[in-house]
Amino acid sequence: MSVTNLLNNWAAVRHFHPIDDKPHDPYKWAMAIDLDACIGCNACAVACYAENNLPVVGREKFQHGQAMHWMRIERYWNEDSREFPDQGAEFLPMMCQQCEAAPCETVCPVGATNHTQDGLNSQIYNRCIGSRYCSANCPYKVRYFNWYDYPTTDNVWPAEMNYQLNPDVTVRGKGVMEKCTFCVQRLRAAEVTAKGEGRIVREGEVQTACQQSCPTNAISFGNLVDPESRVYKQWKAQQVDLAKDEQEKDKREGGTDLRGYRIFEDLRPYPSVMYLERVRESAV
Amino acid sequence: MHRYLRFPFMLASFLVAVACHAATEQTLTTEDDLGPQVQQPIEFPHYRHAGNRNPVDPTNSDPTKGGMEINCQYCHTYARRSLTAGIPPLQKCVGCHQNIPTVRDKPRIVELFKYWDAKKAIPWKKVHDLPDFVRFNHERHIKRFIEQQGRPVQEVCGYCHGQVKEMVTARRQKPITMGWCVSCHMKEHVVVAKGAIPEGGTPIGKQDYWYTFQKPAETRNAEGELTAKGPNDCWLCHK
Structure with missing residues (x-):
C-alpha cells in the first residue's frame, strides 16, 4: 500500500476492479472446491499442518480460539427432518480466499x-x-495470530519432531499474523523452474498440499488465466467471473441450477476461491 | 549532584554516547563492506583454484602466483539448480586431489585427507549467512545472468560475493542487506524479450501495478530500449 493510494480518493479506486487491464499475466492462482465431493475427512487440514509448519496448540488453547489451522473444515448441520442429525452433516473447507481487493491489505499499518x-x-x-x-x-476469519512463541513451547514440536519442519517455510515466532499462502513455496519453485525454461507453469505441475491430499479430488487449483487449466474450466462452466461482485447468472429470473458461488461475494473482496454447492437430496 | 544539573548532564552524556556510537559503528550500506573473517577448519585457497592464470607461468608451478580458473559452479554445483549455492562434498575435493601427487604433502592437503580417511565431512562455516526468514534464490540469478545473458561466471557471482577469486578463505565483501538487494531491483534494466515471456528479465513491467492500482507507464532509456524494474514481490524471498 503506497501513500499515493491513501492520498488519492481511495473509495473511488476501490469501487472498480482493474482486472480488465490484464494485470494477471501470466499467472493468477485460484481454486475451486467441490463441496459435493468433500467428505469432511480433514486430510487437507492435516496436510496443511505438515507442509506449512503449523503449531499444534493443544486442547486448552484451541478452546480459547487460538488454533492455528490455516485450513479448517467448517461443519454445518442440515437436519432436514432426518432421523439422525449426523446424516445431514455438511462440510466446508475454509482457508484464506486470496481476495483480489483484500480487506486485510488496506488496513495493515506497516x-x-x-x-x-x-x-x-x-x-x-x-x-x-x-x-x-x-x-x-x-470477513472470513482466516488469519491466525501467534499468541505464543510456539517453537519454544512444550509439546508443539518436541525434540526430533523439529526435523520434520519444512525448510522452505519460515517457522513463525511470537507476535506475527499468519494465514494460508496457497503453498507459495511450491508456487514460487514451479514459477522459477518454468521461467528458467522459458515457459509458464503447466497445468498439474504444481499442487497445493490440501489439493494433493484430498482423497476425493474435491479441491482443484491452478492458473486462472490459463484456458487449459481445470480451475479455469470449472470457473467458466459455472459462469463465475473473478472481477464481478454479483454474477450474471444470479441476476437471472428464477435463479440458476449452476452450483458455483463465492463466499461473501457482495462484500467485494473478489475472492479467488470458488465453491461448488452441495447437491441436496431435496433438490434431486 | 544538584537537581538542576541533572538534565544537562544527562543530555551531555547522551550526546557523547551517540557520538561514540556513530564513530565506532560501521555502516552496512557502503559499497564494499567487509564481513567478519570466518575461521575455517581448512584454509581453503580460493585464489589458487578460481584465480586467473599467471600468463608468465602457464604451468602454475608457483602456488603464490597463478590460479586455475576453475568455474565457481564446478564446486558450488547447486547454485544453478536450487536456492542455495551449497558447499561441495569432500568427495569432490578428493576426486581431484588424489590425482595430484605433487601437493599431497602440503599441510592443507594432509588435513584434507585426514577428514577423508576418518570418513567425516569438513565442518565448513557459513560466510554469507542470511536470516532464517530470507530465501535468496541462486538458481534464478544464475539462469538470468549466466545462461540467458551469457555474462562471465566470476563476474556474476562477484555481484554479491565480491572478488572471491583473490581471497584465501572467503569473506563477505558486500553488505547483503535487503536495502542492498533492493537497490539493484529498483534500477531500470533493459528488458530482454525472447518469445512470449520476457526472458532474461524478470522485469515484467507491471510489477508495481497492484501497489498503486494504476497501470505503470512504459519506460524507455536514452537509447529507446524498453526498461523495467526487477521484481519487488516480498514473497519471492520472505515466505
Whole structure:
C-alpha cells in the first residue's frame, strides 16, 4: 500500500476492479472446491499442518480460539427432518480466499500484507508488528495470530519432531499474523523452474498440499488465466467471473441450477476461491 | 549532584554516547563492506583454484602466483539448480586431489585427507549467512545472468560475493542487506524479450501495478530500449 493510494480518493479506486487491464499475466492462482465431493475427512487440514509448519496448540488453547489451522473444515448441520442429525452433516473447507481487493491489505499499518503480481495475498512475517487489524477486517476469519512463541513451547514440536519442519517455510515466532499462502513455496519453485525454461507453469505441475491430499479430488487449483487449466474450466462452466461482485447468472429470473458461488461475494473482496454447492437430496 | 544539573548532564552524556556510537559503528550500506573473517577448519585457497592464470607461468608451478580458473559452479554445483549455492562434498575435493601427487604433502592437503580417511565431512562455516526468514534464490540469478545473458561466471557471482577469486578463505565483501538487494531491483534494466515471456528479465513491467492500482507507464532509456524494474514481490524471498 503506497501513500499515493491513501492520498488519492481511495473509495473511488476501490469501487472498480482493474482486472480488465490484464494485470494477471501470466499467472493468477485460484481454486475451486467441490463441496459435493468433500467428505469432511480433514486430510487437507492435516496436510496443511505438515507442509506449512503449523503449531499444534493443544486442547486448552484451541478452546480459547487460538488454533492455528490455516485450513479448517467448517461443519454445518442440515437436519432436514432426518432421523439422525449426523446424516445431514455438511462440510466446508475454509482457508484464506486470496481476495483480489483484500480487506486485510488496506488496513495493515506497516504494509506487511500485500498483493502479489500473480494474484496472491502475501503475508510477510518479518515485517508484521502484530497489530491484528488485518484479522479484525477479514470477513472470513482466516488469519491466525501467534499468541505464543510456539517453537519454544512444550509439546508443539518436541525434540526430533523439529526435523520434520519444512525448510522452505519460515517457522513463525511470537507476535506475527499468519494465514494460508496457497503453498507459495511450491508456487514460487514451479514459477522459477518454468521461467528458467522459458515457459509458464503447466497445468498439474504444481499442487497445493490440501489439493494433493484430498482423497476425493474435491479441491482443484491452478492458473486462472490459463484456458487449459481445470480451475479455469470449472470457473467458466459455472459462469463465475473473478472481477464481478454479483454474477450474471444470479441476476437471472428464477435463479440458476449452476452450483458455483463465492463466499461473501457482495462484500467485494473478489475472492479467488470458488465453491461448488452441495447437491441436496431435496433438490434431486 | 544538584537537581538542576541533572538534565544537562544527562543530555551531555547522551550526546557523547551517540557520538561514540556513530564513530565506532560501521555502516552496512557502503559499497564494499567487509564481513567478519570466518575461521575455517581448512584454509581453503580460493585464489589458487578460481584465480586467473599467471600468463608468465602457464604451468602454475608457483602456488603464490597463478590460479586455475576453475568455474565457481564446478564446486558450488547447486547454485544453478536450487536456492542455495551449497558447499561441495569432500568427495569432490578428493576426486581431484588424489590425482595430484605433487601437493599431497602440503599441510592443507594432509588435513584434507585426514577428514577423508576418518570418513567425516569438513565442518565448513557459513560466510554469507542470511536470516532464517530470507530465501535468496541462486538458481534464478544464475539462469538470468549466466545462461540467458551469457555474462562471465566470476563476474556474476562477484555481484554479491565480491572478488572471491583473490581471497584465501572467503569473506563477505558486500553488505547483503535487503536495502542492498533492493537497490539493484529498483534500477531500470533493459528488458530482454525472447518469445512470449520476457526472458532474461524478470522485469515484467507491471510489477508495481497492484501497489498503486494504476497501470505503470512504459519506460524507455536514452537509447529507446524498453526498461523495467526487477521484481519487488516480498514473497519471492520472505515466505
